[in-house]
Amino acid sequence: MDPFHNYDIFGYSIEWYWILLVWTVIALGSHFYQVGFVVRLIRLGKDDNRFNSWKQRLTEFLTDWLLQRKVVQDKLAGYAHALIFWGFLLLVSDVVDLGTGGFLQEILKTVNLDGIWNLIVDIGYAMATVGILFALYRRLIIRPEKLKGSSIEGPLILLAILGIVLTAFIVEAGNMIGEETKYNSWEPIGVLFAKQMEGMDNLGSIVDISYWVHMILIGGFLIEIPQTKHSHLIGTVPNVMFQDHNSMGTMIPMQTDENDIAVKTDDLDFDNLTLGVNKFTDFTWRQLSDGWACTACARCQDVCPAYNSGKTLNPMQIVMDVKDYGREHGSLLLAGKEPEETMVDRFTPDAIWACTTCYACVEACPVHIEHVPKLTDTRRHLVMEASDFPEELQNLFNNLERNSNPWGLGAHTRADWAEGLDLKVGEPAEYLFFVGCAGSFDDRNKKVSRATAKLLKEAGVDFSILGEMETCNGDPARRAGNEFLFQMMAETNVETLNSIGRQMTLKVITACPHCFHTIGKEYEKYGGKYEVYHHSQVLNKLRQEGKLKIRDFEDKVTFHDPCYLGRIGGETEAPRGALGGDLIEMERHGTNSFCCGGGGARVWMEEDADKRVNEIRAKEASKTGADCVAVGCPFCMTMMSDGLKSIGDDKQVKDISEIMLENLEAET
Amino acid sequence: MNIAVLIKMVPDTESRLEIVDGKVKEDGFKYMVNPYDEFAVEQAVQFKEAVGGKVTLISLFSDNTSIDTDLRKMMAIGADEAIVLRQQEYSGNKPSSNAKILSETIKELNADLIMCGVQGIDYYQAATGPMVAHFLEIPHVSGVTNLELNGDKLTASRQIEGGLQIIETPTPVLITCQKDMTKVRFPALKDIMMSKRKPFDNRDVSSESGDDVQTTECSLPPARGGGVILEGEGPEEKVDKLIEKLKMEAKVL
Numbered sequence: 001m002d003p004f005h006n007y008d009i010f011g012y013s014i015e016w017y018w019i020l021l022v023w024t025v026i027a028l029g030s031h032f033y034q035v036g037f038v039v040r041l042i043r044l045g046k047d048d049n050r051f052n053s054w055k056q057r058l059t060e061f062l063t064d065w066l067l068q069r070k071v072v073q074d075k076l077a078g079y080a081h082a083l084i085f086w087g088f089l090l091l092v093s094d095v096v097d098l099g100t101g102g103f104l105q106e107i108l109k110t111v112n113l114d115g116i117w118n119l120i121v122d123i124g125y126a127m128a129t130v131g132i133l134f135a136l137y138r139r140l141i142i143r144p145e146k147l148k149g150s151s152i153e154g155p156l157i158l159l160a161i162l163g164i165v166l167t168a169f170i171v172e173a174g175n176m177i178g179e180e181t182k183y184n185s186w187e188p189i190g191v192l193f194a195k196q197m198e199g200m201d202n203l204g205s206i207v208d209i210s211y212w213v214h215m216i217l218i219g220g221f222l223i224e225i226p227q228t229k230h231s232h233l234i235g236t237v238p239n240v241m242f243q244d245h246n247s248m249g250t251m252i253p254m255q256t257d258e259n260d261i262a263v264k265t266d267d268l269d270f271d272n273l274t275l276g277v278n279k280f281t282d283f284t285w286r287q288l289s290d291g292w293a294c295t296a297c298a299r300c301q302d303v304c305p306a307y308n309s310g311k312t313l314n315p316m317q318i319v320m321d322v323k324d325y326g327r328e329h330g331s332l333l334l335a336g337k338e339p340e341e342t343m344v345d346r347f348t349p350d351a352i353w354a355c356t357t358c359y360a361c362v363e364a365c366p367v368h369i370e371h372v373p374k375l376t377d378t379r380r381h382l383v384m385e386a387s388d389f390p391e392e393l394q395n396l397f398n399n400l401e402r403n404s405n406p407w408g409l410g411a412h413t414r415a416d417w418a419e420g421l422d423l424k425v426g427e428p429a430e431y432l433f434f435v436g437c438a439g440s441f442d443d444r445n446k447k448v449s450r451a452t453a454k455l456l457k458e459a460g461v462d463f464s465i466l467g468e469m470e471t472c473n474g475d476p477a478r479r480a481g482n483e484f485l486f487q488m489m490a491e492t493n494v495e496t497l498n499s500i501g502r503q504m505t506l507k508v509i510t511a512c513p514h515c516f517h518t519i520g521k522e523y524e525k526y527g528g529k530y531e532v533y534h535h536s537q538v539l540n541k542l543r544q545e546g547k548l549k550i551r552d553f554e555d556k557v558t559f560h561d562p563c564y565l566g567r568i569g570g571e572t573e574a575p576r577g578a579l580g581g582d583l584i585e586m587e588r589h590g591t592n593s594f595c596c597g598g599g600g601a602r603v604w605m606e607e608d609a610d611k612r613v614n615e616i617r618a619k620e621a622s623k624t625g626a627d628c629v630a631v632g633c634p635f636c637m638t639m640m641s642d643g644l645k646s647i648g649d650d651k652q653v654k655d656i657s658e659i660m661l662e663n664l665e666a667e668t
Numbered sequence: 669m670n671i672a673v674l675i676k677m678v679p680d681t682e683s684r685l686e687i688v689d690g691k692v693k694e695d696g697f698k699y700m701v702n703p704y705d706e707f708a709v710e711q712a713v714q715f716k717e718a719v720g721g722k723v724t725l726i727s728l729f730s731d732n733t734s735i736d737t738d739l740r741k742m743m744a745i746g747a748d749e750a751i752v753l754r755q756q757e758y759s760g761n762k763p764s765s766n767a768k769i770l771s772e773t774i775k776e777l778n779a780d781l782i783m784c785g786v787q788g789i790d791y792y793q794a795a796t797g798p799m800v801a802h803f804l805e806i807p808h809v810s811g812v813t814n815l816e817l818n819g820d821k822l823t824a825s826r827q828i829e830g831g832l833q834i835i836e837t838p839t840p841v842l843i844t845c846q847k848d849m850t851k852v853r854f855p856a857l858k859d860i861m862m863s864k865r866k867p868f869d870n871r872d873v874s875s876e877s878g879d880d881v882q883t884t885e886c887s888l889p890p891a892r893g894g895g896v897i898l899e900g901e902g903p904e905e906k907v908d909k910l911i912e913k914l915k916m917e918a919k920v921l
Binding site for chain 1: 859862
């Protein structure tokens with residue numbers, strides 16, 4: 001019994017395939033028209049050549065897209081999604097078969113593959129059913145907090161695809177029932193349906209209706225896909241395939257030459273250079289494509305320190321904003337005209353300035369959406385083109401310009417922390433200790449520099465510091481959008497470091513993860529390639545080699561992973577190894593650590609007293625019951641100390657090196 | 669309106685200050701634009717934006733230190749050109765000599781308005797501005813906190829003891845600007861870069877002696893002794909010790 005027969009429509013007898021053809025043309029026509037519109041919008045973006053390293057890209061595509069590597073990190077939603085996804089990959093060919101009245105099966109029969117094909121499709125439908133039921137259970141019964149305000153679209157689409165699956169089973173079962181019922185054991189679920197349906201009075205109509213419901217839903221879905229978050233069915237393909245191959249958190253220079261090296265500040269072509277992003281078309285194509293890959297899973301929102309502390313910023317909204325802006329102003333944009341509304345207007349300055357560039361959103365995203373560059377790019381516009389930014393940053397920029405440190409303290413006092421330690425200054429040595437501004441000028445963090453230097457000396461490491469020759473690595477300027485100032489500082493530092501490291505690859509130690517990241521990962525584009533180590537890496541190695549004899553600590557200690565060391569720097573083992581002892585871990589640690597609130601130059605900006613990121617993190621640290629919070633970043637030191645104080649917890653905050661020094665076994 | 673703005677380069681407040689043989693050691697100084705002069709630039713540019721004209725920056729400085737970056741930032745605010753007078757024996761401590769040289773250059777410009785900061789934050793003499801006015805034989809209003817342009821007249825406000833003095837003056841006139849006369853804009857990078865193309869005229873000038881006083885000796889303020897933290901069991905004992913010290917050592921009780 002099958003639906004492939006004539007239908008009586010307004011008195012005309014019409015073959016089923018004519019009806020289907022009309023519907024197919026409508027659905028596919030609409031689908032491709034809309035997809036074409038989106039593709040044309042994305043192509044308005046600037047170049048970003050990611051068409052390289054194909055082998056790596058293919059591997060990533062297979063693991064991240066096909067195997068759903070990051071999707072399944074959220075267990076329930078992840079596996080529900082994976083089941084639906086894998087199910088539909090297995091069953092998708094069935095639509096060809098149903099659309100051609102079983103022609104595909106006929107062909108497969110000639111090579112004896114019809115049985116196995118039927119089984120695969122049946123398994124696909126079954127997997128999808130289980131996945132859909134789990135997803136519905138999550139959306140309608142569990143209802144996680146973040147789904148409470150979401151639109152009805154989610155459950156409706158789930159019900160629709162459940163409809164697609166169920167009607168397929170009915171049609172499949174109908175196929176088995178005829179004058180002589182033949183159960184096809186290659187289709188076990190179909191057989192189950194057939195057994196229930198057998199003997200029903202109006203079986204023919206049921207099969208017919210199911211078939212057409214099936215086809216209408218599929219067509220409807222094709223029309224709907226480009227308009228809603230289901231665009232991710234298509235959008236994730238380029239998004240995952242062309243993911244960022246730069247090290248996480250690495251920002252791109254204003255202008256690069258043919259070797260992908262930054263053009264020197266003196267040679268920048270300001271006549272033709274757009275600084276940062278304010279127009280839709282200022283974004284690269286890959287920044288524009290993100291919105292159509294977004295599924296609104298809100299994992300970025302869950303982990304965002306700005307969002308969770310009640311600020312205007314929601315990383316998911318930023319991604320949606322780009323897409324919505326493109327959709328709303330699409331015809332104008334494609335006509336080469338400029339809408340009155342700008343990207344900054346759409347994001348809002350409050351949201352743009354709230355980001356700590358902690359990259360938790362990027363890490364959490366299963367489909368490699370790049371939220372942070374959208375914000376840092378608009379910051380560049382606000383600072384360098386519009387000169388419209390929080391007032392506090394003007395002090396920061398002035399201080400960095402005049403005294404090459406954010407506090408604006410006399411550059412000549414940079415090495416005062418080292419008084420009495422008898423360190424080499426600017427002399428050749430195996431390691432260079434790049435102290436950083438906080439370690440040089442901030443009283444609390446000067447103690448960390450001293451502890452680090454003492455440990456290095458204790459272990460007999462040959463190192464020198466730069467003294468007055470050192471300047472800020474430029475991170476606060478760069479994350480705050482003053483790319484030009486950053487580049488000037490990078491050029492100065494690269495010149496100094498290269499002049500010292502002329503004879504060898506310079507090995508740099510720093511106790512600041514921002515120096516670690518910027519000098520280690522970002523200076524390459526400015527002509528400086530160095531081996532850069534976080535002090536915990538060097539100290540851990542010295543400890544493991546027995547060059548530093550340190551007792552395991554006895555206090556109750558928890559460790560707060562700095563974003564630019566753990567998640568962004570990829571180093572979560574060394575600090576733990578260096579500390580030794582049994583840590584009491586916070587729930588969010590390692591690469592899932594939660595920002596202290598100080599990154600992205602936020603430490604230099606005002607923060608509303610009732611929306612403090614550091615208090616959230618301080619509470620998490622407090623909950624562990626530890627006596628001491630270990631940190632590995634001078635800004636975490638400040639933010640965590642302040643956060644604990646304001647929640648009324650008198651826990652101590654200490655750097656890794658300080659805890660090590662306290663537990664140093666005296667020479668016998 | 670043709671406006672000349674005087675820019676003084678002063679040592680950065682965070683520079684290392686050392687006295688050698690009773691003289692300030694100047695070779696380690698980093699220099700910056702005198703902050704009071706920035707108000708003058710901003711106000712001048714605002715006038716230019718309102719009624720048109722030209723803003724010329726004039727700076728007198730030593731001949732061996734580059735100040736291009738600093739002046740370019742001032743030009744990015746909106747000044748049109750800069751004249752830098754390079755002098756071998758320049759000192760910021762000679763207002764009369766300096767005013768004489770500056771006024772000779774200003775004369776060439778036919779300025780309707782000459783503006784500068786109320787004082788340099790190096791020697792705090794507040795003298796160069798009024799002395800320039802003297803050499804130019806024009807009036808001056810010093811320490812202006814608010815300046816308005818009405819036709820060809822200027823209305824200046826000055827904070828004086830217990831009140832506000834409002835002065836109306838015709839042009840040409842010299843105005844020295846007090847802190848917070850206006851909010852100085854932070855120039856956008858693009859404007860700083862584009863200001864590279866504005867005329868930037870370096871001129872050598874000879875030293876000139878004026879009627880300046882001689883500095884006989886400089887000295888740093890005496891180093892303050894460190895504070896004392898009172899140790900003791902509990903606040904009561906500490907307070908007792910404090911009272912004791914206030915009586916016996918400070919003799920204020």
